[in-house]
Amino acid sequence: MFEIGEYVIHNASGLCIVKDIITYMDKKYYVLNKYNDDRTRIMVPVNSNLNLLRKVITKDEIDNIIEEIPNIEVNPIYDYRKRTLEYDKMLKSGDTKTLFKLIKTMYKQRDVDNKVLTENDKKIINAAKELIDTEFAYILNIEQNEVENYILDKYDHKKQYKL
Numbered sequence: 001m002f003e004i005g006e007y008v009i010h011n012a013s014g015l016c017i018v019k020d021i022i023t024y025m026d027k028k029y030y031v032l033n034k035y036n037d038d039r040t041r042i043m044v045p046v047n048s049n050l051n052l053l054r055k056v057i058t059k060d061e062i063d064n065i066i067e068e069i070p071n072i073e074v075n076p077i078y079d080y081r082k083r084t085l086e087y088d089k090m091l092k093s094g095d096t097k098t099l100f101k102l103i104k105t106m107y108k109q110r111d112v113d114n115k116v117l118t119e120n121d122k123k124i125i126n127a128a129k130e131l132i133d134t135e136f137a138y139i140l141n142i143e144q145n146e147v148e149n150y151i152l153d154k155y156d157h158k159k160q161y162k163l
Contacts, residue, residue, distance in 0.1 A: 011094030
């Protein structure tokens with residue numbers, strides 16, 4: 001169970017703070033605000049089995065994920081409909097490794113097909129980057145625009161991963 005004031009990752013919204021725990025219609029809910037956005041209010045059932053929330057990762061976990069990036073296997077999906085569904089599922093997973101896999105897969109598909117990313121693909125990549133950057137910046141106590149450099153400085157793999 002999460003505590004009021006604790007930072008958590010919401011699978012679709014990213015970094016959030018638990019503002020309150022309330023009871024509504026005989027169910028307990030976490031009341032969340034997105035990080036740096038007090039206007040966005042998200043309610044998540046405390047006893048949900050949908051894995052909508054998770055703890056933020058640690059600095060050591062960040063560094064381990066960065067080291068694993070070159071080993072992340074990717075399999076481009078060529079059917080547009082299947083690709084859109086799968087990428088959306090990966091984006092909403094809330095799992096950091098899955099987000100890196102999503103980004104890496106999309107760039108590989110672009111390179112293999114020698115095509116420009118579609119507008120929808122660009123939106124998905126930007127959303128995945130936003131989720132990663134927000135969590136990493138919070139944990140590392142750096143600005144979001146410094147995350148890419150942290151990743152590239154920590155483990156040089158510019159040819160295998162592009163932010």
